Amino acid sequence: MLQQIKTILLKWYSQNQRELPWRTTKDPYFIWLSEIILQQTRVQQGLSYYQLFTEKFPTIFDLANADEQTVLNTWQGLGYYSRARNLHATSRIIVHQYKGVFPSSFEEIKSLKGIGNYTAAAISSFAFDLPYAVVDGNVYRVLSRVFDEDSPIDSSAGQKLFQNLANNLLNTSFPANHNQAIMEFGALQCVPVNPNCDICVLNQHCLGRQNNRINVLPVKEKKTKVSKVQIDYSIHFDENKILLRKRLGKGIWQHLYEFPHCIDMPKDPPVFSETHLLSHQKLTLNYYRNVNNTIAFEENGLEWVNIKDLESYPKPKPIQSFIDNYLDELNSEN
Numbered sequence: 324m325l326q327q328i329k330t331i332l333l334k335w336y337s338q339n340q341r342e343l344p345w346r347t348t349k350d351p352y353f354i355w356l357s358e359i360i361l362q363q364t365r366v367q368q369g370l371s372y373y374q375l376f377t378e379k380f381p382t383i384f385d386l387a388n389a390d391e392q393t394v395l396n397t398w399q400g401l402g403y404y405s406r407a408r409n410l411h412a413t414s415r416i417i418v419h420q421y422k423g424v425f426p427s428s429f430e431e432i433k434s435l436k437g438i439g440n441y442t443a444a445a446i447s448s449f450a451f452d453l454p455y456a457v458v459d460g461n462v463y464r465v466l467s468r469v470f471d472e473d474s475p476i477d478s479s480a481g482q483k484l485f486q487n488l489a490n491n492l493l494n495t496s497f498p499a500n501h502n503q504a505i506m507e508f509g510a511l512q513c514v515p516v517n518p519n520c521d522i523c524v525l526n527q528h529c530l531g532r533q534n535n536r537i538n539v540l541p542v543k544e545k546k547t548k549v550s551k552v553q554i555d556y557s558i559h560f561d562e563n564k565i566l567l568r569k570r571l572g573k574g575i576w577q578h579l580y581e582f583p584h585c586i587d588m589p590k591d592p593p594v595f596s597e598t599h600l601l602s603h604q605k606l607t608l609n610y611y612r613n614v615n616n617t618i619a620f621e622e623n624g625l626e627w628v629n630i631k632d633l634e635s636y637p638k639p640k641p642i643q644s645f646i647d648n649y650l651d652e653l654n655s656e657n
């Protein structure tokens with residue numbers, strides 16, 4: 324049965340794959356870029372960022388030579404900014420320790436910053452045709468359904484089990500195409516909600532379908548806990564300058580720019596409020612004007628920035644949209 328599933332997947336892929344620029348290259352630098360961009364990001368959105376990065380940083384040397392602010396600025400809008408910081412740090416490691424040549428063994432690739440099992444297997448197989456099976460969200464879904472396997476995919480025992488299943492299914496003669504095929508199959512055919520099983524090329528082999536359990540697979544053990552966080556910003560102008568704060572600490576938005584925080588909640592109503600959802604936090608962002616006596620002006624990371632230079636400062640999405648929509652109005656009231 325495994326042999327049949329492998330063959331069906333490869334054939335399905337040859338007939339249904341989307342044309343994507345990172346699939347036509349064997350260059351590990353471009354493949355790595357695409358894989359980091361595509362973590363937590365949809366293909367459609369990832370495409371434009373991939374184009375942006377490959378144009379701006381056509382070689383790993385260009386990326387390593389860029390300053391962090393430029394890299395974060397190019398990443399702006401994609402979220403999960405630790406990916407961009409790791410990308411940059413890893414490019415420097417490859418340039419300095421590997422003379423700019425991307426390492427070609429699974430273990431060396433996995434030892435790089437920001438690269439876990441999945442990404443190491445993807446780069447090893449796509450760029451170097453090494454026999455490592457990828458397991459991402461799409462693969463979990465396909466395997467759990469085809470084999471009617473309900474071990475939780477967010478438990479370490481479950482992850483081990485699915486990695487073994489994926490290894491057993493791997494087509495070692497064509498590891499790159501096999502890995503692409505099973506991920507693409509999960510993305511296009513075996514979709515999370517209401518997959519069209521009637522037309523599915525694997526429906527004769529799919530135990531989850533036979534047992535009528537598609538809707539409960541894959542199983543997750545824990546629900547993501549979302550905490551509520553409130554941030555009160557104060558906006559300060561000084562003629563043509565505005566006060567920004569660089570987030571230096573750990574946590575969300577590290578090294579991005581926002582506005583100074585108020586220490587106590589101001590008594591005035593905010594000029595604008597919004598909520599912004601992150602994977603683990605629901606943020607309420609309140610924007611105030613000139614809350615002088617409550618701001619830690621002595622804090623590190625505060626910087627007066629010329630408004631016309633604001634674009635070159637990487638910012639979280641809600642801050643950027645606040646600036647786009649309200650800054651001119653606020654400044655004209657000044």
Ligand code: SF4
Binds near residue numbers: 468469512526
């Ligand atoms: S039959 Fe349905 S559940 Fe099974 S692999 Fe195909 S699309 Fe997925």
